[in-house]
Amino acid sequence: MDYIPQRPPSELPFDGTDILLRYASEHPALPYEFEDTLEVWSVGILQYHGEDGCPQCPPDDECRLTGGTPIGEMSFVRIRDFTKDPAWEAADSHTGDIEKIVSVCTDPAYAMTPGLHWSPEFEERIDCPAGDLLIMDRVWLRPEWRRFGIGALAATEAIRRLAAGCCAVACEPAPTDGDFEDDEPGYQAAQARIAKVWESVGFKAFNDGVYLLDPALQHPADRRNAWQKHFGRR
Template sequence: MDYIPRQAAHELPFDGTDIVLRYSFEHPALPFEFEDTLEAWSVAVLRYHGEDGCPQCPPECPCRFEAGTPIGGMEFVRIRDFTADPGWEAADSYTGDIEKIVSVCTDPGYAMTPGLHWSAEFEERIDCPAGDLLIMDRVRIEPQWRGFGIGALAAAEAIRRLAAGCCAVACEPAPTEGDHERDQPGYQAAQAKIAKVWESVGFEAFSDGIYLLDPALQHPADCRTRWQKHFGRR
């Protein structure tokens, strides 16, 4: 793992086994517009343990409660293939960031054709370019918990759960919204630092600032194992 967190996991005031991911997704029973093609998933990153989980915590500690204590959150978008909607049009209806990623990965000549039609470059990069596209849209860890690698661990675990049936996972490394502006001098340095984090999860640079992870390869699984070990799983 080339990326080394600036703070060691053992410096956290809680154990890695206290980190829990909670997934949420909802849709109408009768989809309208592009809801049959685009799925927006939210993943809460929580600190939680049961009554016997931490003798150091007082009984009123919020991390004992069922809701847990939020330490971050992630947003994923899944673009489903083999639907009646053009994948690019569904992405364009959501946000410009999602539209850009889908545009980079697909053939513009088929933008208004139902489904996902990959570009030649994408098909060369991905081992089995058939299936849905999972996009890691946002990852945010609360400021006091940054620098430990929690975001990388959470991303690796969430991708493991959400990428079934997807031929690729895509993202565009960028600072959390509000932390930096694109025209500020420190933006590119912050962007490069975040790219290193996502490379430690298994992403690789693709095109126009977009990174891809191939879930069919062993490399992402190895990255996930290394992060698990980093947080204490042996």
């Protein structure tokens, strides 16, 4: 890998196979507003614990954290094509960050036309520009678990499971803790470090700070295999 985490997996108090991802999404059975177009997923990152107990509970107590100890979380937004909603309007109803990514990837001439209408630059970048858009909105880890590469490993696995039917995955590398304002010293350096992490997952710089991953290519699969090996899979 081009990117090597500052802290090796050997310093973790648990094995890489104990990192567990838990997916959740909810929506009304009869969609209203933009819920037919905009699908939100939350993905918990946990340290699995079984018969050996939980590090956060006393040895003789029954564990209240069923299935694992939370160490981080991710959020993804899927923008569906072929619905009655303009994709830009649906994205704008969610957050400004999601709206920006959709705007960068689509043709502004069709902003208020139902569906996803890709920009010429997007169509040149993506191998088969037909399908939904998956946006990796946020990846957050507790401070004590950072700089091992856990976020990168979790991202590769979540993308593999959530990107079916999507022609691209998009993100905008940026700090998630609110430690920096956009114009504060250190923000650009932090942003560059995070961009290196997502490049190691398979994302490539596109336009205006947005990065794209093409799930149809072999490169993201190779990146996923590299991260699995980094955490001990042979």
